Structure formats: structure tokens, C-alpha cells
Amino acid sequence: MRLEVCLQKSFGSFRFDAEFRVEVSRIGIFGKSGSGKSTLVGMLAGLVHPDAGYIRLDGEPLYDSATGVRLSPERRRLAVVFQHAHLFPHLSVQRNLLYGYRRTPGHERKIDPGAIAEVLNITHLLGRGVGTLSGGERQRVALGRAVLTCPRFILMDEPLTGLDEGLKYQIIPYLQKVFSEFDIPLLFISHSLNEMRLMTEEVLVFEAGRLAAQVSVEDLARQRMASSQVGYINLMELHSPRPQDDLWAYRWGEHELVLSDGANGGGAAMYELSSKDITLFKRHPEASSARNLLHCRVTEVFETGNRVGVELDCGGQRLVSQVVHDAARDLEIRRGAELYAIIKASAFRRLY
Ligand SMILES: Nc1ncnc2c1ncn2[C@@H]1O[C@H](COP(=O)(O)OP(=O)(O)OP(=O)(O)O)[C@@H](O)[C@H]1O
Numbered sequence: 001m002r003l004e005v006c007l008q009k010s011f012g013s014f015r016f017d018a019e020f021r022v023e024v025s026r027i028g029i030f031g032k033s034g035s036g037k038s039t040l041v042g043m044l045a046g047l048v049h050p051d052a053g054y055i056r057l058d059g060e061p062l063y064d065s066a067t068g069v070r071l072s073p074e075r076r077r078l079a080v081v082f083q084h085a086h087l088f089p090h091l092s093v094q095r096n097l098l099y100g101y102r103r104t105p106g107h108e109r110k111i112d113p114g115a116i117a118e119v120l121n122i123t124h125l126l127g128r129g130v131g132t133l134s135g136g137e138r139q140r141v142a143l144g145r146a147v148l149t150c151p152r153f154i155l156m157d158e159p160l161t162g163l164d165e166g167l168k169y170q171i172i173p174y175l176q177k178v179f180s181e182f183d184i185p186l187l188f189i190s191h192s193l194n195e196m197r198l199m200t201e202e203v204l205v206f207e208a209g210r211l212a213a214q215v216s217v218e219d220l221a222r223q224r225m226a227s228s229q230v231g232y233i234n235l236m237e238l239h240s241p242r243p244q245d246d247l248w249a250y251r252w253g254e255h256e257l258v259l260s261d262g263a264n265g266g267g268a269a270m271y272e273l274s275s276k277d278i279t280l281f282k283r284h285p286e287a288s289s290a291r292n293l294l295h296c297r298v299t300e301v302f303e304t305g306n307r308v309g310v311e312l313d314c315g316g317q318r319l320v321s322q323v324v325h326d327a328a329r330d331l332e333i334r335r336g337a338e339l340y341a342i343i344k345a346s347a348f349r350r351l352y
Contacts, residue, residue, distance in 0.1 A: 001022075001023070001024075001025055001057070001058060001152070001153060001185040002021070002022075002023050002056075002057070002058050002059065003021070003022050003023075003027070003055075003056070003057055003153075003187075004020075004021045004054070004055070004056040005018070005019065005020055005021070005040075005044070005053070005054070005055050005056075006018075006019040006053040006054050007019075007040070007043050007050045007052075007053035007054075007055065008050060008051045008052045008053050009039055009043060009048065009050050009051050010051060011039070014034075014036070014209060015209050016036045016039050016040065016043075016209040017209060017210060018036075018040070018204075018206070018209070018210060018211040019053075019211070020204055020211055020214055022202060022204070022214075024201045024202045025153075025183075025185040025186065025201075026179065026185070026186050026188070026199060026200040026201045026202070027185075027186065027187045027188065027200060027201075027202055027203070027204065028188050028189075028190070028196040028199065028200030028201075028202065028203035028204065028217060028220075029041070029187065029188070029189040029190075029203070029204050029206065030189075030190065030191065030193075030196055030203050030204070030205050030206070030220065031191065031205060031206035031207060031212075032191060032207070033191070034208075035206040035207055035208060035209065036206050036208075036209040037157070037158075037189045037206055038157055038189070039209075040206070041080065041155050041157045041187070041189060043055070043063070044062075044076075044078065044155060044187070045073055045076065045078055045080050045155060046062070046063070046070075046071060046072060046073035046076050046078075047073060047080075049070075050063060050065065051065075052065040053065055054066070057076075057152060057153075058152075062076050076152075077108075077149075077150075077151050077152045078151050078152055078153055078154070078155060079100070079146035079147070079149050079151035079153075079154045079155070080146070080154075080155045080156075080157065081139070081142050081143055081146050081154065081155070081156045081157070081159050082142075082157050082158075082159070083157060083158040083159060083161050083162055084162070085138035085139050085141065085142035086142065087130040087133075087138060087141060087142060087145075088130070089129075089130060089131060091130065092126070092127060092128065092129055092130070093122060093125045093126050093127070093128050093129075093130060093133070093141055094126040094127065096130055096141055096145055097113060097116075097117065097122075097126070097141060097144050097145050097148060098113060098145075098148065099145055100145055100146070100148055100149035101113060101145075101148035101149065103149070104148070104149050104150055108150050109148075109150060110150050111147060111148055111150055111182055113144075113148055116144045116147050116148060116178070116182070117144060119174065119177050119178055119181060119182075120140040120141075120143065120144050120174050120178065121140070121174065122137065122140050122141055122144060125137060125141070134167075135162070135163050135167060136163060136167045136170055136171050139159055139160070139163070139171060140171065140174055142159075143156075143159070143174075143175065143178060147178060147182060147184060151184065152185070153184060153185035153186065153187060154184055154185070154186050154187070155187045155189070156175075156186065156187070156188045156189065157189045158189055158190055158191075159175075159188075160172075160190070160192070160195060161190070161191075161192075168195075169270075169351045169352040170352060172195070172198050172199070172351075172352060173270075173352055175199060176198065176199070179199075186199070186200070188200050193220070193221060193224055193228070193233070194233060194235075194272070194351070196217055196220065197217050197218075197221055197233070197235055198235070198270075200217050201216065201217060202214065202215070202216055202217065203215055203216070203217050203220045205220065221233070222302065222304065222309060222320075225275065225304045225305075225307075225309060225320075225322065226304040226305025226306075226307065227305070230274045230276065231274050231275035231276040231307075231322050232274070232275035232304075232309065232320045232322065233272045233273070233274060233275075234272065234273040234274070234275065234318075234319055234320055235270060235271075235272055235351075236252070236270070236271045236272075236273060236317075236348070237268050237269070237270050237271075238250040238252060238257065238259075238263075238268070238269055238270075238271055239251075239267070239268050239269075241259075241262045241263060241269075243262070244258060246260075247259065247260055247262070247291065247345050248260070248261075248262025248263075250262075252314075252315075252317055253314060253315040253316035253317035254314075254315025254316055255292075255294050255314060255315045255317070257292055257343075257348070258291040258292055258345045259271070259345050259348045260345040260346045260348075261346075261348060261349065261350050263350060269350055269352065270350070270351045270352050271348045271349060271350055271351065272348070272349050272351055273319075273343065273347055273348050273349075274347070275309070275320050275321050275322040276322060277343060277344065277347035278319065278321040278322075278341050278342070278343055278347075279341070279342045279343075280310065280321060280323060280327070280331055280333075280339050280340070280341055280342075281331075281339065281340040281341075281342060282330070282331050282332065282339060282340075283340070284340055285340065285342065288342055289344075290342045290343060290344045290345070291343075291344065291345040292341075292342065292343040292344070292345065293340055293341075293342055294314045294315070294319075294340065294341045294342075294343070295314070295315070295338070295339075295340055296312040296313055296314040296315070296319065296338070296339055296340070296341050297312065297313045297336065297337070297338050297339075298310055298311070298312060298313075298333055298334065298335055298336060298337045298338075298339065299311045299312065299313045299318075299335065300335060301328070301333055301334060301335060304322065306324070306325070307322045307323065307324060307325075308322065308323050308324070308325060308327075308328040308333065309321075309322050310322065310323060310328075310333055312339070312341060314341065319341065321341060
């Protein structure tokens with residue numbers, strides 16, 4: 001997908017004014033409350049009328065103030081999923097799901113309703129009224145309904161905000177599966193960095209209606225490290241745990257990691273580990289209460305506020321740690337240096 005945008009819009013003293021071009025299929029829109037994220041979504045979807053500018057999708061103008069093109073929301077063939085699912089309360093889950101599908105011309109219907117219901121794990125809910133659904137189930141139905149219209153891309157405006165942490169992380173694997181299996185481009189709005197990292201590749205950062213940066217999601221995570229209380233969050237997908245005393249052992253590249261919070265079921269689980277919870281040693285420490293001692297090599301050193309960010313290669317796996325400048329000097333941290341990283345079993349937090 002190629003999306004080219006140049007838009008201006010004023011609401012009283014607020015002015016949105018941005019120009020960008022993206023060619024990846026998972027785009028993030030990141031920014032504080034009031035920075036203009038929903039205004040952009042509204043203009044892309046055709047729900048908010050811009051003052052001037054253009055929107056081109058794969059070269060086709062959806063809006064162009066210079067030539068007078070202004071496609072209606074239906075003709076843009078984009079789908080929007082909002083924070084609140086906006087399901088039709090008088091229709092069953094099945095009829096909600098099929099609402100857009102039935103209105104989509106036959107030759108554009110590329111996705112089987114049964115397949116999407118299965119991926120979203122809502123097959124058992126099809127006969128139910130939507131009033132009986134949990135928040136997470138409602139969002140899965142809303143996403144299914146959007147996907148079944150076979151849109152050219154899906155705009156998700158803070159779809160997980162308002163759900164509690166546990167529920168949010170239960171839904172993310174479903175979202176990931178939908179977007180990888182059905183190959184639909186995604187524009188995902190959130191002010192959660194973790195959500196961005198799990199859902200997108202490239203991020204447009206908005207500040208007060210202006211595009212402040214267009215960066216890879218990894219660069220965004222590093223840039224935010226200094227201002228975040230939790231530093232850099234290492235996201236680690238771990239598989240097939242093995243019980244070890246009352247802890248869990250996971251193979252991780254050439255190493256084995258020992259965690260106190262092991263996943264039941266044995267499938268893939270996503271963990272987060274803060275850069276602040278990794279202690280570095282220059283030499284092998286003889287004994288430690290921490291259960292994880294990893295031999296690693298420094299692959300990159302970068303400044304992050306008044307700390308030094310240290311990217312490590314730990315037996316083929318990547319980890320980002322952080323130290324103060326004095327510690328970086330004592331440890332003689334530089335690219336290629338060999339170090340030991342120590343991590344407590346309790347430092348890993350399971351997301352899903
Ligand atoms: N229809 C409108 N009329 C007047 N002002 C509006 C309208 N829509 C948005 N605004 C203003 O435009 C600014 C940007 O709003 P917008 O909803 O785009 O921000 P946002 O980044 O999506 O915020 P949030 O994260 O809180 O949803 C805000 O100051 C908002 O009050």
C-alpha cells in the first residue's frame with residue numbers, strides 16, 4: 001500500500017497541518033491526547049472534511065482540494081474500528097458480522113465469514129445478542145465486521161483503550177493473526193507504545209497537529225526510553241516452557257531463561273522485560289541470587305537522556321539494557337565488548 005497525505009484542517013485554535021507518505025502495511029499513529037490523531041482518521045475515512053490538501057491511495061485520489069475530488073466514505077472502501085465497538089444492538093453477532101459483507105459487491109468479497117469468525121474465536125458467539133458480549137468480544141466482532149467488507153485498509157482508532165490490561169493483551173494476538181492471515185493494510189492509532197510495537201512497523205508521531213517524526217517502531221521505542229519510567233521494554237516471545245523447581249525454563253537462542261511467571265499450556269507467550277531490570281557485569285560473577293546469567297556481546301551503544309543504552313547479542317537474541325555513564329566507563333562498554341547480563345526470574349512480566 002502507498003498512502004500519500006497532505007492535509008490541513010482547523011478547529012478554532014487547533015490546526016492540523018501534515019504531509020507524509022507511507023509504503024508499509026502496518027502504520028502507527030502515535031501522539032498525546034489532542035494531537036490530532038482522530039482528526040486525521042476522520043479525514044482519511046471521509047468523515048471529516050479537510051480545509052485543503054490531498055489523500056492518495058496507491059496513486060488514486062480519495063480527496064484533492066485542487067481538483068475537487070472528494071470520494072464519499074463508502075467509495076473510499078476503508079473500514080474504521082473505533083474505541084467503542086459501535087455494534088448494532090438489535091442484531092445478533094452473526095448479523096453484525098455479516099452487515100458490511102452483504103453490502104460488499106460479490107467480486108470484492110475475498111474473505112470467508114467462517115474463516116474470520118474462527119481466527120477471531122467468535123464462532124461460538126454467532127447466535128448471541130451483542131448486549132451479552134464482553135468488551136473484548138465486542139471488539140473482536142467489530143474487527144470481524146470491518147474485515148469482511150474487504151476494505152483497502154483498516155483504520156483502528158484506539159481500539160484497545162478502555163479495556164483493562166489483561167483483556168487488551170488477550171485481544172492483541174487475534175489482531176496480529178487477522179492482519180497477517182488476511183493481508184489487509186492497517187493504520188493503528190494508540191498512545192500506548194507497547195501496542196504500537198506489537199501492531200505496527202512504522203510510526204507517525206503527532207504533536208499539536210503537526211507531524212513530529214516518521215520513524216520505525218524500534219526507533220520510537222529507543223527515543224521514548226529516556227522519558228519512560230520503565231526504560232526500554234524488551235518484548236520477548238517465548239515457547240514451550242519446562243517446569244524447573246517452582247520456576248519455568250524457556251529456551252531462548254543459545255540460552256535458557258528461567259522465569260517465575262510461566263505460561264500454562266506450553267504455546268507461545270509474550271513477555272516484557274525492562275532495560276532497567278538487566279544488570280551488567282564485566283566478568284563472570286561467581287554466584288548471584290538472580291536466576292539468569294547470560295554471556296553477551298555489545299552490538300550497539302546509544303545515548304538516551306542521562307543514561308547509556310546498550311544493545312546486546314545474547315546467544316543470537318537481542319536485548320536492550322541501560323546503565324549510567326559511570327557504569328558504562330567502569331564496564332568499558334563499547335561495540336564488541338563481552339559482558340554478563342544478570343536478570344531475576346521475577347523481572348519478566350507476561351503480557352499474553
Ligand atoms: N468536531 C470538532 N470540533 C471542534 N474541535 C474539534 C473537533 N474535532 C476535534 N477537535 C479538536 O481538535 C483537536 C484534536 O483532536 P483529536 O480528537 O484529533 O485528537 P486526538 O489526538 O485523537 O486525541 P485523543 O487521543 O484524546 O483521542 C482537539 O483540540 C479537539 O478538541
